[in-house]
Amino acid sequence: MxxxxxxxxxxxxxxxxxxxxxxxxxxxxxxxxxxxxxxxxxxxxxxxxxxxxxxxxxxPIWATGIIICAVYAQLGTLFVEQGMMMDRTIGSFSIPAASLSACDIISVIFWFLVYDRVIVPIARKFTGREKGFTELQRTGIGLFISVLCMVSAALVEMKRLALAQALGLVDENVPIPLSITWQITQYFLFGAAKVFTFIEQLEFFYKQSVNA
Incomplete structure (x- = not known):
């Protein structure tokens, strides 16, 4: 039975x-x-x-987050070490290399306002979507910007190494006469990448879990 x-x-x-x-x-x-x-x-x-x-x-969508997380890891490692070997004086002030990461926070605030008030309304006119882009499109834009961030860091490092070689300071543990303000661009770009990628990935996974 x-x-x-x-x-x-x-x-x-x-x-x-x-x-x-x-x-x-x-x-x-x-x-x-x-x-x-x-x-x-x-x-x-x-x-x-x-x-x-x-x-x-x-x-596969989750795996793409490894890219921007790898870039995020550079903020407290590569970027700081790079800044330590650059000229950190601005006028009579000496800027700690790690403190420049505050530019990342300022960049996030700036890009969040620009994205919400400028980019989304313009994109909405072309796509017809309420938020301008889909979650995956915004994530892709953020990943592309994170690549530009590392390209910027690489260009600064190439310039720093070229200057060190020209001055014979390659093997010397001394700062190179190259202003640390050149790093602001890479911090600024990463702030934009965070606004596009981190928020949209959380929103995407949340929607998928709710719809499941």
Missing amino acids: SHPIPKMVQIRVFSGDFRCLDKAEVITAIENKNGNFFNPWRLCTVTQVDELKILILMF
Whole structure:
């Protein structure tokens, strides 16, 4: 005599992606024989399988965040070390290399206002979208700006190394006569990248979890 199938494990797949995972929710002869429909190592519910599919589909989007996180890690490492080997004096003041990261905070505030008051209204006229761009489009823009940030840092470093070589200071642990204010551009660009990418990724994942 076959056992009745519990309602919670009725097969009802509504996602056509990764159909190989649907086997996890199929009741086999073993479950029908022993009547154990609640072993999570043998049988999963439709909801569990579909939630796994959603996570797999979102993984490529999540993986793109590694790019901007890698750039973010440079703020407290590469950028600071680079600033320590540059001229940190402005007038009679000596600026600590790490304190220049305040430009990142100022940049976020500036770009948030520009994005909300200028960029979105202009983009809305062309795209017809309430927010101007989709979450993925804004994330892509932010990733592109983060690349420009590292390009700016690379150009500053090339200039610093060229000047050090010209002055014979390559192996010397002394600052190069190149103003640390050249770093403001890379901090400013990263602030823009954060406004476009971090906020939109959070909004995208939140919407996906709610719609799931």
